Amino acid sequence: xxxxYTLSQYVVQIVAGLGTGxxxxxxxxxxxxxxxxxxxxxxxxxxxxxxxxxxxxSLAEEFGFGNAIFWIVIVAAALVVAAGGLIMEVFxxxxxxxxxxxxxxxxxxxxxLIINGVLRNFYGAPTxxxxxxPFLEGSVRVLDGRVPKYQFFxxxxxxxxxxxxxxxxxxxxxxxxxxxxxxxxTLLGLSGVNVxxxxxxxxxxxxxxxxxxxxxxxxxxxVSLDLxxxxxxxxxxxxxxxxxxxxxxxxxxxxxxxxxxxxxxxWVPQASIAIVFAVLVVxxxxxxxxxxxxxx
Amino acid sequence: MDDRASWHSSWKRLxxxxxxxxxxMIAVVAAGCGGDDDDGEAAPxxxxxxxxxETQAGxxxxxxxxxxxxxxxxxxxxxxxxxxxxxxxxxxxxMTNLWLDQTNSAGGILGCQVEFVVEExxxxxxxxxxxxxxxxxxxxxxxxxxxxxxxxxxxxxxLTGAANKWLFSGIAADHQPFMENxxxxxxxxxxxxxxxxxxxxxxxAAEQGxxxxxxxxxxxxxGQDVGKGFKGYYxxxxxxxxxxxxxxxxxxxxxxxxxxxAMVGANPDGILTAFFSSFIxxxxxxxxxxxxxxxxxxxxxxxxxDAMLGWESADAIPANFFGYDRGNxxxxxESSDVGKEYVELWEQEYGDEYPVPDSFTFQLLSxxxxxxxxxxxxxxxxxxxxxxxxxxxxxxxxxxxxxxxTFVNPVNHMADTCASVGEIVFDEAQPIPAxxxxxxxVVGCMHEVLPMEEVRQLTDNEDVSDDxxxxxxxxxxx
Numbered sequence: 082x083x084x085x086y087t088l089s090q091y092v093v094q095i096v097a098g099l100g101t102g103x104x105x106x107x108x109x110x111x112x113x114x115x116x117x118x119x120x121x122x123x124x125x126x127x128x129x130x131x132x133x134x135x136x137x138x139s140l141a142e143e144f145g146f147g148n149a150i151f152w153i154v155i156v157a158a159a160l161v162v163a164a165g166g167l168i169m170e171v172f173x174x175x176x177x178x179x180x181x182x183x184x185x186x187x188x189x190x191x192x193x194l195i196i197n198g199v200l201r202n203f204y205g206a207p208t209x210x211x212x213x214x215p216f217l218e219g220s221v222r223v224l225d226g227r228v229p230k231y232q233f234f235x236x237x238x239x240x241x242x243x244x245x246x247x248x249x250x251x252x253x254x255x256x257x258x259x260x261x262x263x264x265x266x267t268l269l270g271l272s273g274v275n276v277x278x279x280x281x282x283x284x285x286x287x288x289x290x291x292x293x294x295x296x297x298x299x300x301x302x303x304v305s306l307d308l309x310x311x312x313x314x315x316x317x318x319x320x321x322x323x324x325x326x327x328x329x330x331x332x333x334x335x336x337x338x339x340x341x342x343x344x345x346x347x348w349v350p351q352a353s354i355a356i357v358f359a360v361l362v363v364x365x366x367x368x369x370x371x372x373x374x375x376x377x
Numbered sequence: 378m379d380d381r382a383s384w385h386s387s388w389k390r391l392x393x394x395x396x397x398x399x400x401x402m403i404a405v406v407a408a409g410c411g412g413d414d415d416d417g418e419a420a421p422x423x424x425x426x427x428x429x430x431e432t433q434a435g436x437x438x439x440x441x442x443x444x445x446x447x448x449x450x451x452x453x454x455x456x457x458x459x460x461x462x463x464x465x466x467x468x469x470x471x472m473t474n475l476w477l478d479q480t481n482s483a484g485g486i487l488g489c490q491v492e493f494v495v496e497e498x499x500x501x502x503x504x505x506x507x508x509x510x511x512x513x514x515x516x517x518x519x520x521x522x523x524x525x526x527x528x529x530x531x532x533x534x535x536l537t538g539a540a541n542k543w544l545f546s547g548i549a550a551d552h553q554p555f556m557e558n559x560x561x562x563x564x565x566x567x568x569x570x571x572x573x574x575x576x577x578x579x580x581x582a583a584e585q586g587x588x589x590x591x592x593x594x595x596x597x598x599x600g601q602d603v604g605k606g607f608k609g610y611y612x613x614x615x616x617x618x619x620x621x622x623x624x625x626x627x628x629x630x631x632x633x634x635x636x637x638x639a640m641v642g643a644n645p646d647g648i649l650t651a652f653f654s655s656f657i658x659x660x661x662x663x664x665x666x667x668x669x670x671x672x673x674x675x676x677x678x679x680x681x682x683d684a685m686l687g688w689e690s691a692d693a694i695p696a697n698f699f700g701y702d703r704g705n706x707x708x709x710x711e712s713s714d715v716g717k718e719y720v721e722l723w724e725q726e727y728g729d730e731y732p733v734p735d736s737f738t739f740q741l742l743s744x745x746x747x748x749x750x751x752x753x754x755x756x757x758x759x760x761x762x763x764x765x766x767x768x769x770x771x772x773x774x775x776x777x778x779x780x781x782x783t784f785v786n787p788v789n790h791m792a793d794t795c796a797s798v799g800e801i802v803f804d805e806a807q808p809i810p811a812x813x814x815x816x817x818x819v820v821g822c823m824h825e826v827l828p829m830e831e832v833r834q835l836t837d838n839e840d841v842s843d844d845x846x847x848x849x850x851x852x853x854x855x
Contacts, residue, residue: 090642097634173400184397191400198403206454206499208655210687213662220666226638229666302631302659311629343635350624350639 086347093226094343100232102339103239107294108312109319109331110246111287117263117326118283119178121185125169125192127313129288133162133295134304135200141211141299151214159292166288170281178280193313197306208303217300231300238297242290243332249286250328259283263326318357322364324374333372437489440757442519447486447758449493449748451522452508452529453548454500468682469548470495471731472738475722476745486752498524505529506536513540519758520545522744527551527571527598534561543760546570547744548737551602555789556835563760565767565790567747567776568740569703571599571651573796575606577821578649578676578701581798582607583614584819585674591622591645593636593660595652600628603651603678610826621645629656633663641669653679658687661695670695679703680801680813682735688811691803701798704739705813708797708820709777715746716777732808743776747785747792750774764790768838770845773852779822784853786823787845789836793853795822824853 086094112126136158144150169192177188217234220227250256258279261269270276298308319338323330338357345356364372437445453469473493481490496512498505505524512518513536520543523530530549537544538561545567546554552572554564582590590611594604608620622643624636640648652660657677661684664670680700688694702708706723709716719742723734754772755762766772767790773782778794785792797820799813827835829850 086642090638093638093642094635097632097638100634101632176396187397188400191397195400195403207683208658210655210658210662213666218666220668226641227666227668228638229634229663232634298631301634301663303629303655305629307629311627346624346635346639347642350622353625354627 084348087225089224089226090347091344093223093228094347095340096223096228097232098340098343099336100228100235100339101342102336103232103235104294104298105315105319105339106239106332106335107235107242107290107297109316109323109335110242110328111290112313112316113320113323113326113328113331114246114259114283115287116320118259118266119174119262119280120266121174121178122182122189123174123287124186124189124313125196126287126291127309127311127316128193128196129162129166129291129309130295130298130312131200131304131306131309132165132196133158133292134299134308135204135209135295136161136292137296137299138204138209138211138304146212146214148214148216151216155293155296158296159289162292162295163285163289166291167281167285169288170284174284175277175280193309197309201306206306208305210303211299213300229301231297234300235297238293239332239335242293243328246290246328255279255282315357318361322361322371324371326375327371327373330371330373437485438487438756439489439752441759442489445489447489447491447520447752448518449491449520449522450496450509450512450518451493451524451548452496452498452505452512453525454498468731468735468738469741471727472719472723472734472742473745475719475726476742479722480745480749486749487756493522494518498526498529500526502526502529506532509533509536513537513542518542520748520760522547522741523549525549527602530554531598534564537561538563541760543758543763545744545748547740549599551598552791553598553602555791562764562790562838562840565747565763565785565792567744567792567794569736569778569794569796570791571602572606572791573794573821573823573826574679574701574703575603575608575651576610576826577796577798577819578603579607579610579614580821580826581676581699581819582611582647582649583618585647587647588615588618589621589643589645590618590647590649591624591640591643592620593624593626593640593648593650595628595630595656596625597628599653600651604649607649631659633660634667637664637667637669641667641673645673648673648675650675651678654681654683655687657684657700661688661698662693664698665693665695670697673697674699676701676798677801679736681737682733682809685801685809685811688801688803694801694803694811698801699798699817700801700813701796702736702813703794703796704736704777705797705799705815705818706734706736706739707813707815708818709739713775713777713780715742715775719777739777743778743783743792743794746776747774747783764840768841768845770841770848771852781855782852784824784849786827786832786853787841787849788832788838791823793823795820797821822853824850 108130115121115123137154140154140157177185213231217231220229221233250260258274262279319331319334323334341356341360342353345353477491485491496508498508505526506529521537523533523544523546525548527549530546530551531553534544534554543563545565547567552570555566592604594600611618622640624640626636650660657680661677674697676699678700706720710720720734751763755766767785768787770787773784776783783792797818800817801811802814803810804812829846
């Protein structure tokens with residue numbers, strides 16, 4: 082274990098970690114919303130993220146990934162995932178909101194297997210990849226190092242999404258109801274709100290952002306059938322650290338996890354992921370409800 | 378709750394249960410169905426590849442063989458093609474079929490036809506291990522070929538050895554059963570190992586004058602073995618050199634920026650990574666984006682055909698980008714009769730759809746050639762006889778890797794194969810434009826990168842005399 086790095090190396094590594102955290106936030110934001118409002122632990126959320134990545138690959142192969150087309154492709158991919166989320170919620174998740182945790186886990190985990198099987202059938206097992214749109218090619222110099230441009234793009238998107246979600250939650254009627262659902266779903270139902278539509282809306286929004294995260298992740302790597310499982314594990318870590326149901330908590334936690342992982346690569350390369358889980362343990366020990374979660 | 382409510386509740390529970398069961402069934406069926414190739418054709422079948430062609434009449438004279446057929450088993454990720462379609466066992470089955478056709482149509486091996494059964498393991502270790510256990514328990518097979526999955530291969534030799542069956546490591550390149558713990562004597566390695574890849578990379582690094590290499594090897598058996606092979610040999614070749622940084626990303630890592638930054642921060646003069654197939658592509662892309670490629674050469678790993686297909690323009694390949702190859706078809710077609718023969722057969726049979734045979738395919742070809750030679754020399758499938766033959770130090774076979782007979786190290790049972798490190802360039806004149814530049818190849822062969830003095834330090838085999846070992850080195854070195 083060594084800490085002997087220059088300031089430049091630390092800065093570059095932290096910037097890289099923020100990029101990682103930005104994508105994590107996009108995934109975890111939906112997950113924490115769904116848990117907060119719907120009280121459901123959706124294992125299939127990572128699979129929605131994976132669908133977004135695969136749909137992006139297909140659209141990019143068909144239409145290219147030029148500067149203008151890029152925006153259309155990623156939004157289209159996110160909308161496809163949102164539509165899929167709508168179907169999932171209406172036909173399969175609605176019946177299980179009042180079921181036991183075990184039933185919910187079984188159903189959501191079933192979707193992990195189903196989605197994985199469908200994607201394998203459709204795309205096969207080999208990895209897929211896309212190009213990077215021209216405006217995101219190359220890197221940006223940060224002190225003595227360089228960071229790929231798309232990492233800054235991820236951060237920008239994450240900030241925009243965070244603002245949009247904040248505005249949605251705190252400046253709209255829908256947001257008021259979502260926050261009420263997080264606080265007291267029973268009272269919300271008694272107050273005459275159409276809880277079904279509300280839940281569907283939240284789920285669709287969460288799916289949209291999961292799909293968007295999947296679309297963006299194609300910029301940095303290949304797309305494979307392991308993408309969903311890999312993402313959901315870290316997304317859950319983020320949600321727990323941030324506090325279940327807390328969007329601001331998810332934002333802070335995502336950046337924290339991204340940076341922790343990046344610094345772990347510097348300090349303990351053999352076990353960098355252990356740093357992330359060490360952060361989880363420390364947070365839970367000090368603040369069991371998470372950074373921004375509420376106590377029971 | 379009244380009776381009617383109770384009745385409704387029960388039916389709801391039953392309906393929910395049946396719905397869950399149906400969803401699980403769909404999941405199992407969907408996950409079990411194979412994917413098609415991109416062009417819509419079915420992937421090569423995983424079922425028996427018994428070979429075809431007309432057979433000549435002849436008595437099967439191999440001792441220990443039942444029903445005049447030599448039965449062989451392997452598991453692999455055939456239809457899932459996790460590691461790439463051109464690298465995957467779909468490709469090795471294509472080469473195997475060529476070999477089986479040639480061999481069986483010529484009368485088989487000592488009059489015995491050869492049948493090869495491959496079962497799908499989806500690149501999953503528990504599945505792979507179970508398949509081998511079941512195959513061993515069936516007592517149907519005369520010898521075994523190792524799986525695609527390195528993690529599965531690591532533990533297999535104990536199973537096969539306990540069942541008195543020979544295991545060829547021909548698919549997974551890993552050398553664990555051959556070094557450090559020689560846990561069973563009934564194994565042999567007939568192709569290019571990760572040990573050889575790592576040591577050839579070290580040879581390249583030494584020749585290039587690297588003094589401060591950094592390593593980024595995936596957190597996976599294959600990657601770790603290449604890294605160890607590199608470090609062990611590099612320290613011999615460049616005593617004043619030093620590995621300045623090591624990174625251990627996950628096998629399917631996508632975000633390499635933090636790893637690249639950590640390595641570059643240590644000011645290396647060269648980098649070795651140990652990815653393979655299309656898993657190299659994200660690293661290549663991010664390495665190019667980092668802007669460090671102009672100054673720091675990289676040996677990227679096993680850039681097989683599936684990786685090459687991912688580079689569609691010269692700009693996509695970073696500068697100073699190298700890879701190691703465990704049997705480049707252009708090199709083998711020139712350097713060995715077996716290589717030339719099978720490259721030509723491949724082009725005739727598969728050239729339209731699969732223009733070039735990946736190096737992976739030659740691994741299996743070498744395995745079949747070694748098995749054939751062992752059977753012909755001993756007249757049996759008895760593993761003890763094979764062990765004795767190999768450990769004489771005089772056994773050789775015609776592999777695609779050498780123009781002369783390929784000898785087998787009697788101590789570690791590893792064939793004297795050769796790997797190469799070369800620069801990856803874009804040549805539109807080639808069937809697949811991204812290729813190794815043959816002018817830049819640095820070749821390393823086992824007898825050279827593993828000197829006689831070191832063999833016994835790595836493998837404990839007291840059954841082999843010093844004379845037998847010396848005989849091997851004398852023959853291999855010629």
